[in-house]
Amino acid sequence: MPGDLWEGRIVIVGASLAGLRAAETLREEGFTGPLTLVGEEPRPPYDRPPLSKQVLLGTTTADATRLPTRRDPDADWRLGVAATGLDPLAKRVLLADGESLPYDRLLIATGTRARPWPHPEQAALDGVLPLRTSDDAAQLADRLAAGPRRVLVIGGGFTGSEIASACREQGIEVTVAERGSGPLVGALGGTLSKLAAGLQRAHGVDLRCGVTVTALSGDGKGRFTGAGLSDGSHIDADVCVIALGAVRNVEWLADTGLAAGPHGVACDAGCRAFTMYGIVTDDVFVAGDVSRFPHPLFDYQLLSLEHWGNAVTQAEVAAHNMVHPGPHRRPHLGVPVFWSTQFGVNIKSVGVPTFSDQVVIAQGSLAERRLVAVYGYRGRVTAAVTVNMAKWLEHYQSLIETAAPFPPAPGAADGHPLVAEFPVPSDVPDPKGLSHGPTVALTGHLPDRRLTVVRPGS
């Protein structure tokens, strides 16, 4: 009976952007039952993009990025307590404090955490920090304000590059160490990575690519003093930021039989979680960074996205579907979009640049540092990245949505004909070879492990 959907108990695990927007949408859609939001962090939901930008520059503080609410979600907030397990048969979420919360429908929105430095004793050195949470950002901002001699950033992805940018803007010496061929290469491929590398060097970043950091060293009193690189060189620095990408928060779902793994929790286009047998559930939904969902524009490959906009739209779709019967449910078909500001430029992306074999500069040029790079896969447009030309993005989004031919038709007002008509390989690397994780992972259909769950007595 559809009426039931607007009642019953809903538990949302994860109280950040996706969890909050889902809770608001549930109320917006008319859900009247009890709603519980579980969050591991003690703070109410806050916005993360400023943590690697304005907060590090000191133009705002880490405790000032609280997310505005659209409406009161009228929820029971359980902040500061992690979910540690799930019993999908009894329909209960287990909490770290020993309590268990019953649910009729569950939304998993546990997101990601910073990938830690692999050696715990080195990671514990004073001056070695990750950047993911508000507290991380407050600590890093303090360290930068103290005027370190040099900051070492391990990983040249978006977070690492934005941190390096914030350092240079304040006149702080910074070294970026990246195992791949260049910064941002995992998300944007080789051509734009060259532009990013040029920007970093022009702003005085000591950029080291094709190297790994072999060890972090201290002064004997537990304070970080520098790091050794795989090329034999040594960097003296006071602060080291670990920007190695993200790890999905799925451990609490082990042994639940859900399709949860390193790439996240697999779900269908309607945000309903799959079991590991590929059977769709109807009471467990997934949204945000922890999800892994099929997208028709990208051959129905499962996408794992770490994008602000995806967390919002997917949460809205999940919430809608949680309170609507089958025929009224909506698919999550949004085209991925993300942005970054660094070294004085605005970078925006639409589509999936890593789902490509070729790229072409359709407007502007590398030299002007204003351009639109369009990505194609087997002759159709699959992504576009703008550098300081974001107002054009909408056009390229429509090309992606309509699977328009690649390269795009010539004649753009500020295209350079000889460049715009000759695509080059997009040079997307294997993500295994990078320090930073790509912010979009194409995770294919691969069930990478063969498992069964034995439920004694069931």
Added chain:
Amino acid sequence: MAFDTLLERITDYANRPDPYPLYAELRAAGVARQTDGSYLIGGYHDIVALLHDPRISSDRRHRAAPYRGLSEDDELLVPFIRLDDPEHHRLRSKAMRPFGPPHSPGRIDALRGEIARITEELVDGLRGRTRIDIVDDFAYPLPVTVICRLLGVPREDEPVFRDWSTTIVDAFDVRSGEDAAKRQLAGAQARTQMGHYLVELAERRRGRPTDDMLSAFVNDPGPAGEFTREELAANGTLLLVAGHETTVNLITNGALTLLRHPDQRDRLRREPELMPAAVEELLRYEPPVHLLPRVPLAHIDVAGTTLPKGVPVVLALASGSRDPKRFRDPDRFAPARQDNQHLGFGSGIHLCYGAPLARIEAQTALSALLPLLGAATLVEDPPPYRHSALLRGPRHLPIEVPPSAPAT
């Protein structure tokens, strides 16, 4: 090939008071070639697609030979509104430096107090009068005073630049079938004169900056360098003309719409916090800018028709904003409308430069007028319109106020 007469009828002055039925006809007809050879487009989604298409040019020098105006090829004074990237970007960024973000993010917001004061003075002047022309007594002097203050143009010079401005607006109006040569020549002359006037004003402030944009252009040009004299003339003229020829229509259309919808007028008096949304609805429902000329740089397919390279295209923004495929119940004036992504300020890279200023002016002006409009009646409905089909609005809006009514 069959030609459609819609553009002819839309630009016909007789249809100025109510072009909206023609727009409905246009949307039903789809993309069609008009009697003057141009293509007219009225669907919301088609317009948005073209406004974001990099193969659509704002530079009329890209028109094929039969569609060119007189002496446009060697025109020096082209403002950024009629240029494409990268020139458009270069000039618009320079013009934006003293006006908005990223360099001057607080400039327009800081004008709120001044705009409120100017509005108050104008409303004070209306007190006790029983017959008022909303245009001449209020909607015209307000934005003119504000743009003069902002640019640094002496308010007392208004009679001088008003004529130039009228001639300039007249020159780029879309009029079907007529030989535009004479109008364009007069327009070019007026632009030259106004440009010269503004450059002189700016030069007088070199080394002696006053707190205005002309001073900023010559004294603090930023890392991209100063405008050349020609660039300053062309773009200064654009800012002065656009700064007062459009907002006057927005305020007047707003007053007219509120007089025609007394229930909504009363609602706004009860819920003044609705005014920002009401101004967005006005920009959708009765926008100041109705038509936008463009030219394709390549053959472009839209809605099953190929727009040929070099042949003029007219985008009917005001029709797009009434498209039922985008807006529910589009012919209803609904001040609290949600999801109102209208085309009142255009879209894409040419999105209205002055939009933040126009919004504050219209919100302040209409809020201040509400008490007066509550007691007033329209003398003429429809009122007499200005000639322009492109910048559409009443030339006069006479209202009568009973002697006993409070002015505020």
